[in-house]
Amino acid sequence: MAAGVSTPVRRLLRHEGVPQAARRAVWTVAAGCPGFYLFRYVTGDSVMALYAIFGALPLAVFCRVPGPAPQRTRTLLAALPVGWVLVTAGTLLAVSPWAAAAGMFAVGFAVSFCGFGGPRLTGLAMAFQLYYVLPCFPPYEPGTLGSRLAGLTTGILLAVLAERFLWPEPDPVPYRAVLARATAAVADYTSATAYHLEAGGGALPEREAADRALAAARVSRAPVTERPASPSAHDRALNHTRAAVRHVRDQLDRLADCPGPLPADPDAVTLLRHTELSLRSVAGELRTGTAGTHPDPLPAALAAFDAVRAAGLRGTATERLRQDAVARGAAEGARLAGEAARIALGHGPPAGHGPPAGDTGGSARPGTDVFAYATAPAYRLWWQRLRVHLTPHSVHFQNALRLAAALACARLVVGVLDLSHGFWVLLATLSLMRTSAADTRAALGPAFAGTVAGAAVAALMLYAVGDRPLVYAVAMPFVILIGFTLGPPLGPGWTQAAYTLAFVLVFSQLATADWHLSEVRILDVLVGGAIGAVAGLLAWPRGGRxxxxxxxxxxxxxxxxxxxxxxxxxxxxxxxxxxxxxxxxxxxxxxxxxxxxxxxxxxxxxxxxxxxxxxxxxxxxxxxxxxxxxxxxxxxxxxxxxxxxxxxxxxxxxxxxxxxxxxxxxxxxxxxxxxxxxxxxxxxxxxxxxxxxxxxxxxxxxxxxxxxxxxxxxxxxxxxxxxxxxxxxxxxxxxxxxxxxxxxxxxxxxxxxxxxxxxxxxxxxxxxxxxxxxxxxxxxxxxxx
CATH class of the missing domain: 1.20.120 (Four Helix Bundle (Hemerythrin (Met), subunit A))
Known part of the structure; x- marks a missing residue:
């Protein structure tokens, strides 16, 4: 019997998402519970207790911050002043439902639309939304703002400490390392193509390897937190490097497919050899994260090739002319990849590029300086990307407007219906909405089933235990640890049930426990999910497709x-x-x-x-x-x-x-x-x-x-x-x-x-x-x- 019971447990624990979920469950308990218990049971300040746990919970559970540990710590600490502003705004705008809804629309749109700036802002979006949602409900008590900010500060700082020192997350594989493997694979393909042209044919297995490596280097294949999707010069340079390496691969495909009836041009083959060496140098720099100090010999090889090509133009067959042009295109792509990679590694643009003295972000040669971003001010790069997506045709704009309208509508409905736990309504809207109506509809079923199951368990517990907060205080860490850890293998229904039970346990310690609290939770999820579904159905229901x-x-x-x-x-x-x-x-x-x-x-x-x-x-x-x-x-x-x-x-x-x-x-x-x-x-x-x-x-x-x-x-x-x-x-x-x-x-x-x-x-x-x-x-x- 014991062996039969342990086998399913081992299978659950072997699920690929369990270690990460367990780590975040531990962070939630370590960051949220101490501050909550301190303020609730030692100082007796329920407001500080509530904001302490809800200051830590979004960062520990929902946020995915990119970069190595020191960089993640700096990002999480940067969330603290933003949280102060949002909690203050929510506290002051709770004076009326219309003011709170208007603020909800503005905050919801701004925070969601910032997703155009890459994973660093996207990873904190859920926390920023919740930091406004929690204080924007009655009672209107601006006098408690100090307690709210103190509790929020405690929760965020505990979350930062837990993330950094308690079962820390291993540093992710940087995107530049993935790009280095793709560059090395294209270098192998370059070497094979040069030999292919010399030998007059033959198989090219390196071609498939290069295709696989470049496919793995697509931004859409990288983990969300490691995608170079921001407007910064670093991320633009990484994207530029990938595009240049792909251009090299495309030119090699043309050389491999169409060598022509003439023998290969020895000068073109030599140029391909230099291209291979340059790509290997780029791959090494990306792998180590350090730009080389030696000059790249490829520009000199290109100049020599151009001189030979110009000297032998008369009488050259058109097939040879095109072959030489394609080989030169591959070499130019490798040179561009090397220059872009060095910008990504912290070096400035190559000589002759970037704006002239006295210019701020302009180009010395309009239309031709592809490295102007390397010296442009950061604000200009962000403004340019913002202008691109400030259109109804941008999916970032659509998502932000859809979510903002849904959250504002939910806040108004809470005020009109006078729901006692309106926070749960907006939390349901925020967590269940997807980028398409079909995905939102698919998420509603498991969410509602999980909420009903969690509420049923909570109602039985509240009915059996009654108003005994210490019992709920003891049960809360175990519910969070077990419920949040087993979410990935057991599915979204289990996760929603765990959230429901955990929230009921939190609020049961702040007010008189009543089993009717479970009814409120079910009603709130129904209202919030319905508002999100209607918003998704009316506003761009097909999403990205x-x-x-x-x-x-x-x-x-x-x-x-x-x-x-x-x-x-x-x-x-x-x-x-x-x-x-x-x-x-x-x-x-x-x-x-x-x-x-x-x-x-x-x-x-x-x-x-x-x-x-x-x-x-x-x-x-x-x-x-x-x-x-x-x-x-x-x-x-x-x-x-x-x-x-x-x-x-x-x-x-x-x-x-x-x-x-x-x-x-x-x-x-x-x-x-x-x-x-x-x-x-x-x-x-x-x-x-x-x-x-x-x-x-x-x-x-x-x-x-x-x-x-x-x-x-x-x-x-x-x-x-x-x-x-x-x-x-x-x-x-x-x-x-x-x-x-x-x-x-x-x-x-x-x-x-x-x-x-x-x-x-x-x-x-x-x-x-x-x-x-x-x-x-x-x-x-x-x-x-």
Whole structure:
């Protein structure tokens, strides 16, 4: 019998979430109970006792703070003055239900909307909400504010001490370490690709390893607390590093798939060797967290390669020109990764980047300085991110507005119905609301069942024990320890029952015990859950999924505009002068932030497919190919080209950009319209020997210089790669049970523009790119819903 009983217990304790839940249960008891007992039974101040336990409980139970132990301690201590402000505001606004509801709306929106700033603010959001909720109910007693603040201070300080010294949480694996593994895997792939080009073929198992490592380095795969999601220069540099490493991988894929019929260029192979060494250096720096002191030899290798490439332009086959351009793109991506990684590790931007003296956050070269964030003031970076999400199309804005309206409505309902424990109503609304109506509905059933079970147990205990506070004082730590620890294996119903029983035990020690308290708890959960469900049903009920299609399509539509704008900026001197004060990639970056936020929320919602549908990943890859590839082109060529392209090659390159833009717009339209009704097309072809811009460049028409040829080659390689990714986005399966197949291009061909695209940019006039309206967002002509 004993063995039969111990087996289920051992299985529960082996659950992966039990150690973390047990740690937080211990913190709750150690931080909440001493202050509560001290003020309730020694000093006799019930107000201080209540605020002591509710000052510690949110930090110990709900908050997930990122970083190593010292950093977490500083973050938790920073919550103390914010808690003082919120408790003071709640105490003063409790003068009337309308004032309290207005304050609840403002606090609810502000605290929730701060989630755009990353996990550090998101981790404290629940605590900040509760610090206002608790004091905003009657009785209106501003004279007790001193006791409330003293109790809150005690609870927060005890929570900080428990988190730091009592069963401390191990330091998490930093995101830079995950990124280091991905960078090292891409370095292996670079080495294998160089050998592949030298040997003329062969298998590349390193390719799959690099894909797996980069997939693991996606921000959506990282623990929530370790995601580089804030607007800070450190997090932006980490994201920049990941994007650059992914760009290297994409260029290596093109080299591996399409080596061409000619033997590999020895200079390109040598450049790939230098690229590999640079990536290994970046991986080592990220792994150790310390930037190297030796200069990177890759810039010198790039300069040498450019000199050799420029000297041998005449008579070089178009396949070789494109191969060299792609190899150079991989090397530029590695150089960008190294510079961004050093910024993430605390170094300033590389020489020649950042704002000039006397400028605050501007760029010395508007549109081309991708490292301007490294020297921009922190407030400017936060303001820029705030402006991006200050729109009804942002999921952060939607979540904040939905939650604020629900909490304000709940506060008004509590005042109208004169509910005795209104705090529980708002706590139910706050804890049960999800980002979509379906998820909220799914959470209500277990929550209500758990509340009924916990209230039933509490009613029996109150009826049997009566008004004996010491009995409840002895039982409370055991209920918290057992109930909170077994929550992960036993599910949300058990957790809700444990919360109900623990709250009843707390309030039974502050007032005369009555079994009717259990009825109040059930009623409050019903009211709070119903308000949250109605709010979720009326305000953006589809959550992240509802915005994802539109945001992704808008992202690609802006990328289509960027393809034409960047090409014109590079090849037309007049257009370059007109746009000298603007950034042609700014609208695309703004749309990228919104799309990435929607996708991140979509992954957290339960009511989507088991795994993310592959066309969303493909759409993000297409957009990144546009944005990050354009950044490298602008950095490389905008300052080096002094004369505009001759009319013929310029028109050919503009025509190609228009065709690629149309391909990207088709991908955007496919995301808006849902799964394709027609059979999926294969990846399009654009053989190098038929490329209009390349042929016009190699024909050496009058007025074409070596710099012109190199510009055409690099721009054409970027555009054709974008077109390849755009067609893959249209062909990607909408269901995860359909495997995504990647067709390798036949030898001698290169992935590029869409089906039926003319070989020469002048042979057929490309359809016009649809105009933008309303602050740069796509207009009705783009098919936007």
């Amino acid at each position: 509802g915005e994802l299609g539109r945001d992704m399509a808008d992202y690609l539509a802006e990328c289509a505009v960027a393809c034409r704008a960047v090409t014109a900026l590079l090849g037309d001197d007049r257009f370059r002068r007109e746009r000298s004060q603007g950034d042609p990639l700014r609208p695309a970056r703004r749309a990228m932030y919104l799309a990435e936020a929607s996708f991140a929320q979509y992954l957290t919602e339960r009511m989507h497919c088991r795994r993310p549908e592959q066309h969303w990943e493909a759409a993000l890859a297409t957009g990144r190919a546009v944005v990050h590839g354009a950044e490298l082109l602008l950095m490389t060529h905008q300052d080096g080209l002094r004369e505009p392209l001759p009319p013929g090659p310029a028109a050919a390159l503009t025509g190609l950009a228009g065709q690629v833009a149309q391909e990207v717009l088709r991908a955007a339209d496919s995301l808006r319209s849902g799964p394709p009704s027609e059979p999926r097309t294969t990846v399009s072809r654009y053989p190098a020997e038929e490329s209009g811009p390349l042929r016009r460049a190699t024909d050496r028409q009058p007025g074409i210089s070596d710099a012109h040829v190199l510009l055409i080659v690099d721009t054409e390689a970027w555009l054709t790669g974008v077109a390849h990714d755009a067609v893959r986005t249209r062909a990607a399966p909408r269901r995860t049970d359909v495997p995504a197949t990647r067709r390798a291009d036949p030898p001698g061909s290169w992935p590029a523009a869409g089906p039926g695209a003319a070989a020469d940019g002048l042979r057929h006039r490309p359809p016009p790119v649809r105009p933008r309206h309303g602050g740069g967002r796509p207009g009705p002509g783009t098919g936007r819903a």
